[in-house]
Amino acid sequence: xxxxxxxxxxxxxxxxxxxxxxxxxxxxxxxxxxxxxxxxxxxxxxxxxxxxxxxxxxxxxxxxxxxxxxxxxxxxxxxxxxxxxxxxxxxxxxxxxxxxxxxxxxxxxxxxxxxxxxxxxxxxxxxxxxxxxxxxxxxxxxxxxxxxxxxxxxxxxxxxxxxxxxxxxxxxxxxxxxxxxxxxxxxxxxxxxxxxxxxxxxxxxxxxxxxxxxxxxxxxxxxxxxxxxxxxxxxxxxxxxxxxxxxxxxxxxx
Amino acid sequence: xxxxxxxxxxxxxxxxxxxxxxxxxxxxxxxxxxxxxxxxxxxxxxxxxxxxxxxxxxxxxxxxxxxxxxxxxxxxxxxxxxxxxxxxxxxxxxxxxxxxxxxxxxxxxxxxxxxxxxxxxxxxxxxxxxxxxxxxxxxxxxxxxxxxxxxxxxxxxxxxxxxxxxxxxxxxxxxxxxxxxxxxxxxxxxxxxxxxxxxxxxxxxxxxxxxxxxxxxxxxxxxxxxxxxxxxxxxxxxxxxxxxxxxxxxxxxxxxxxxxxxxxxxxxxxxxxxxxxxxxxxxxxxxxxxxxxxxxxxxxxxxxxxxxxxxxxxxxxxxxxxxxxxxxxxxxxxxxxxxxxxxxxxxxxxxxxxxxxxxxxxxxxxxxxxxxxxxxxxxxxxxxxxxxxxxxxxxxxxxxxxxxx
Numbered sequence: 001x002x003x004x005x006x007x008x009x010x011x012x013x014x015x016x017x018x019x020x021x022x023x024x025x026x027x028x029x030x031x032x033x034x035x036x037x038x039x040x041x042x043x044x045x046x047x048x049x050x051x052x053x054x055x056x057x058x059x060x061x062x063x064x065x066x067x068x069x070x071x072x073x074x075x076x077x078x079x080x081x082x083x084x085x086x087x088x089x090x091x092x093x094x095x096x097x098x099x100x101x102x103x104x105x106x107x108x109x110x111x112x113x114x115x116x117x118x119x120x121x122x123x124x125x126x127x128x129x130x131x132x133x134x135x136x137x138x139x140x141x142x143x144x145x146x147x148x149x150x151x152x153x154x155x156x157x158x159x160x161x162x163x164x165x166x167x168x169x170x171x172x173x174x175x176x177x178x179x180x181x182x183x184x185x186x187x188x189x190x191x192x193x194x195x196x197x198x199x200x201x202x203x204x205x206x207x208x209x210x211x212x213x214x215x216x217x218x219x220x221x222x223x224x225x226x227x228x229x230x231x232x233x234x235x236x237x238x239x240x241x242x243x244x245x246x247x248x249x250x251x252x253x254x
Numbered sequence: 255x256x257x258x259x260x261x262x263x264x265x266x267x268x269x270x271x272x273x274x275x276x277x278x279x280x281x282x283x284x285x286x287x288x289x290x291x292x293x294x295x296x297x298x299x300x301x302x303x304x305x306x307x308x309x310x311x312x313x314x315x316x317x318x319x320x321x322x323x324x325x326x327x328x329x330x331x332x333x334x335x336x337x338x339x340x341x342x343x344x345x346x347x348x349x350x351x352x353x354x355x356x357x358x359x360x361x362x363x364x365x366x367x368x369x370x371x372x373x374x375x376x377x378x379x380x381x382x383x384x385x386x387x388x389x390x391x392x393x394x395x396x397x398x399x400x401x402x403x404x405x406x407x408x409x410x411x412x413x414x415x416x417x418x419x420x421x422x423x424x425x426x427x428x429x430x431x432x433x434x435x436x437x438x439x440x441x442x443x444x445x446x447x448x449x450x451x452x453x454x455x456x457x458x459x460x461x462x463x464x465x466x467x468x469x470x471x472x473x474x475x476x477x478x479x480x481x482x483x484x485x486x487x488x489x490x491x492x493x494x495x496x497x498x499x500x501x502x503x504x505x506x507x508x509x510x511x512x513x514x515x516x517x518x519x520x521x522x523x524x525x526x527x528x529x530x531x532x533x534x535x536x537x538x539x540x541x542x543x544x545x546x547x548x549x550x551x552x553x554x555x556x557x558x559x560x561x562x563x564x565x566x567x568x569x570x571x572x573x574x575x576x577x578x579x580x581x582x583x584x585x586x587x588x589x590x591x592x593x594x595x596x597x598x599x600x601x602x603x604x605x606x607x608x609x610x611x612x613x614x615x616x617x618x619x620x621x622x623x624x625x626x627x628x629x630x631x632x633x634x635x636x637x638x639x640x641x642x643x644x645x646x647x648x649x650x651x652x653x654x655x656x657x658x659x
Contacts, residue, residue, distance in 0.1 A: 083616045096626060098628075098633055111615070164615070
């Protein structure tokens with residue numbers, strides 16, 4: 001069973017000619033089939049965790065370890081991490097002019113699977129996955145994320161999640177900027193992937209709203225660069241009622 | 255990619271107001287604020303090289319060009335060696351292919367040389383080529399012209415003429431090594447349709463300078479693709495003028511400028527006739543130390559050219575440090591009675607965020623770069639509208655990317 005283990009992870013970022021520590025010792029284990037929600041106020045370091053795991057060059061790892069099935073993730077390049085089974089659904093997916101969605105998906109699937117998918121089954125696979133996400137077939141011929149609405153960008157991220165079948169999926173604020181209908185479609189996509197039991201999901205969110213559609217097994221509260229409380233789904237209800245204040249008012253030093 | 259778009263107002267253009275937008279990799283604006291189409295030239299157009307002073311490099315039309323790498327084409331020291339280039343022309347039935355002497359009346363009708371090297375070419379060639387597609391002849395196969403450099407110095411002149419309502423596709427391939435100054439005249443009769451694909455796939459040391467004059471007849475359509483990959487120095491000057499109303503010109507170009515290469519494309523569209531259209535789109539990718547691409551896009555709408563519709567665009571993608579782009583669109587408008595006029599220039603870096611996004615989907619860095627550059631060019635290639643030529647160009651682009659990225 002695939003396991004992502006994060007141990008005492010420390011991460012810094014360069015900003016305004018100064019080095020700032022954002023992650024201050026994160027410990028977390030995500031196993032295949034599990035869903036972990038990471039919740040926290042803005043600026044607590046949730047997205048830094050997501051991007052550090054994916055290997056974004058902006059972040060410097062200063063301490064700790066991350067392993068996927070015992071393999072050292074931090075030693076891997078960004079593409080190696082993806083091929084090892086890590087997937088990051090981004091909060092702000094990037095436009096890639098001149099590259100069509102269909103070309104991008106196929107290139108990506110070829111890289112992840114280690115061989116080009118057979119054309120006939122691939123076309124069917126993509127078409128069906130797009131239908132499930134209520135995406136117009138014409139979408140495949142548009143350039144990656146170019147001129148996409150917020151909802152289209154997130155559907156496109158989840159489409160990739162469905163096609164690339166990672167071992168561990170990190171969803172960085174996938175719910176932000178979505179209306180209720182889009183949130184439902186996107187959540188259903190995530191749930192289809194979860195139901196295979198083959199993916200560990202790290203759901204990063206500011207709001208409890210998405211947890212009505214995607215039921216987490218564990219909820220972690222993130223504050224000031226680390227996990228300050230962990231619990232089951234009931235912890236989300238507590239956050240819904242009480243907010244993050246209890247954690248941000250000195251609670252982080254505990 | 256940062257984008258600057260200008261649709262200048264008449265007053266500002268007339269008053270010589272805000273300078274045209276240019277861009278370099280350093281983010282500076284490389285513009286000659288005072289420059290106009292007329293002042294770009296240090297002498298009036300002429301067929302005689304003696305009418306042009308030897309350039310020293312500070313002239314507006316030469317200031318981006320490293321003169322020392324012209325190997326004497328600009329100062330009269332490059333003497334034709336007789337083994338400069340070999341030209342093979344493969345034309346379908348119905349096309350007339352001739353080699354003619356300097357005194358042939360059909361030479362030079364599309365426009366006179368506007369700079370010293372173009373005039374040198376016109377003054378120095380011994381034989382010229384004339385390819386004629388008779389009126390109402392519609393070709394189903396392209397005319398192929400292979401220009402192969404054999405190491406020497408050469409001067410040349412080529413005329414491609416389409417009679418009224420003739421239709422043709424011409425593919426000109428430049429390969430090998432040479433020092434070449436050669437001009438091309440495209441003459442389109444009324445209602446004719448000509449598509450030209452000129453590929454500069456030279457060896458690393460080649461030098462190629464040329465002026466391409468297109469004279470577009472009434473209701474005729476001229477579509478040009480200038481594709482520059484190779485050479486040490488390539489400097490091409492495609493120019494368009496209209497011989498009657500209703501003419502259309504589409505000028506597309508793409509260049510891939512590698513370390514040490516100088517590739518310069520200077521365009522002029524002279525809207526001298528009412529109710530004509532032009533659309534210019536050039537795209538370039540650059541990589542490596544000393545890669546230098548220059549794009550000058552001059553569009554002139556003369557006072558008589560009412561109903562003109564024109565747009566020009568240049569985009570550059572800088573893949574590495576050490577490469578330089580000078581992009582200077584310039585629009586001069588002498589009449590307000592037009593349909594539209596605009597220009598855009600954008601120079602962007604290959605974005606680290608794009609790279610991260612693609613790599614986060616398992617795609618290796620080199621493959622990601624190739625994917626982006628191929629996509630950047632493919633948009634343009636798809637405008638050719640001739641499937642096998644599009645395919646061939648994409649294969650060439652892939653090979654170029656494979657070899658250099």
